Structures are given as structure tokens and as C-alpha cells.
Amino acid sequence: MDDLQIATSRTWAEINLANLEHNFKILKSLLNPGAKFLAVCKADAYGHGVIACAKKLQACGADWIAVASVVEGVELRENGITLPILCLGQANPELASLMCEHEITQAVGDFENGKALSDYARLVGKKIKIHVKIDTGMSRTGFYWPESDSDKASTAAEIKNLCELPGLEAEGLFTHFAAADEDENFTRLQLKKFLDAKNTLAALGLAFKISHAAASVGVLNYPEAHLDIGRFGLVLYGYASTDTGNEGSTLGLKPVMKVKSKITAVRKLPTGTTISYGRTFTLKRDSVIAVLPIGYADGLPRVLSNEFSVKIHNSLCPILGRICMDMCMADVTDLEGVKPGDVATIFDEDLIPLAAKNSGTIIHEIVCSPSPRVPRVFIE
């Protein structure tokens, strides 16, 4: 039995690297000329398998890779990623040695944090590259950019002190939008604040080589926010909005992930039979159900019990009853000839947005949900 047979024996995520490349090319063509392409590969490349995806993106010509933690960056370095890597998460001074050793550029959002990195870098005689984060309205990390001129002056002075610390090389300045997909006024206000911060710092003699602001939807909707780098996350994986797949297909983006399961049993059960834990579904007719080897421990959210359908022989088949840890049941009564070993599609470009909608979340969370038990199978 070969590895592929084993990987596809139960439930797996099929990752189409040709689609990733296709999306990269489309998105690259939408960037202002001169702006660099940063591929966001945090969280195992949004659940797609980070090593293969980052290698593909590096081969395609991406300029930067971003991760959420230094440990994610180290994994990329150990697997042949030579592009600049930006760690977007708050700097963890405990990991300063790894930043130095693996040349990971670190986001810094407050003075104390940057000071701790500086102390380490100075001690070992190295430099850590940093991108200074400005909080323009996300209220997560970053220097809060205030309203009054006197407050601006003191924040700017603090940032200047940070950037002049020994052992640090302040390369970039950036911010992050809180509502690029839903609030145009607020997004424009954030961009205005960011440019104000940039200009205020420039007036103090602090010119950053690189500034950036926009993630996926920001790049698509606000060309004036491209600046020096566009940070592409969800769009790379084929979805142009957090809740529907439609905008992505208008741009010609192709979904990169499909999750598939091999039907383990097909059973005839009579009217009145209840299905699964808690008996939340009662058969209203003599039925045929397919048992699927995927459950919430594989990343099929349990809240989708009785609220989701999968595709079998290209038809939508409702999930009946509660989703268990390792299995769930689908109604195949109306389909001819379904048999054990047939492949069901659990997530694809239609079902991922449906799962997001019916579980009250966003597409980001659904693509991140397949667990480590689900092998990623890469196709070109």
C-alpha cells in the first residue's frame, strides 16, 4: 500500500497547488506596479499545509511570507524558505534568539517589547529587523495613534526611540484594517491615520523603507492602500470575502482546498428510526444512509449537525442527526447505487461558504478547521 492510498483511505484534504499558483497570478496582476506580494501563511497556511504552499508561493515569485509566530517562521526556514519572513504576531522576547538565527523579521507594537529584542540582539552582537505596528483602529497590537497633536508628538517620539535602539533595524511601518469588507468610512479613516503617522515620523527623520496596510479585502477594495506591500491571506486560498464564495469566482479565483471522505457503510433503515447521539433526527421514510468517516475531531463543526449537506455523486445529501467525533451520517435515499468506498465531498467552493454560514462563522475559520488527523494531499 503506498502513501497516497493510506492518505486517501478515510478523510483527507485535497490541496490544489495549481489553483494556488493561479490565484497568485491573478492577485499579483491586481497589485499596483512596484508593490510587493506578501503571502500570509500563518496557521499552517490557513489549514492548507504550510510547507508545500510556501514552497509553491516562493517558486511562483512571492516577495514575502508572513506567519503568526516565530515558531511558524522557523519551520519554514528549516524547510527551504529563503524569502523574507515577517512575523505578524506580537514579538515574543523569549524567542529573540530564533529571530536572529533564522532571520525572521518581527512586528513590534510597543516600546517595551522592542526594547527586550534590542537587549538580546545587542548582547549577541546581531540585528533584528522590525516592522513597527501602528494601531489605527483594530485595537489589537500596535502603537495607538492618537488624535491630538501633542499626543501624536509623544507617540512619534516613543517610536523614534524604539527605532534607534541598538540591535534593531527598523525596516517597515504597518497597520491592519478592522473592517475593510464592511465599513468604507472607517477603513478610509484608518488609512488616513496611518499616513498621518508615517508623515509625522518622516518629519522626525524616521523614514521607513517599507510601509503596508492592506490584507486581502483591503487590497481588492482600496488600491490607494497598496503602498509597498499587499498582504494576501484568504484570497490566495480562493475566497474574496469572509462569508461567500461569489466574489472570489468573479475575480477568477479558484478554491485550493477540498475535503473528501470515503463512505464507510451504506445502510437501509426504516421509517421512525432515530439517528445518532441524542436522537435529534427521526427518519420520515424508509431511508438509505451513508456513514462518513469524518466528525468534529476532523474539523467538521458539531454545530452543523442537521444543518449541513455534503456532496455524494455530485448531489447534495443532508447530514442527519448529530455529528459525532469521528463519523456522521448523510441521507442518500434519493441516490442510486451509493456504495462503501465511494468518495463524498465534505468541503469545496460551495460547501465551505455553506458551512461558514450555517455555523455562524467566516470562511477563514472553516478552512483552518481540518485537524492534523486529516492528511493534506497535494495535487498540481
Ligand SMILES: *Cc1c(COP(=O)(O)O)cnc(C)c1O
Ligand atoms: C491574518 C492577517 C492578514 C491576512 O488576512 P486576510 O484577510 O486573510 O487576507 C494580513 N495582515 C495581518 C496583520 C493579519 O493578521
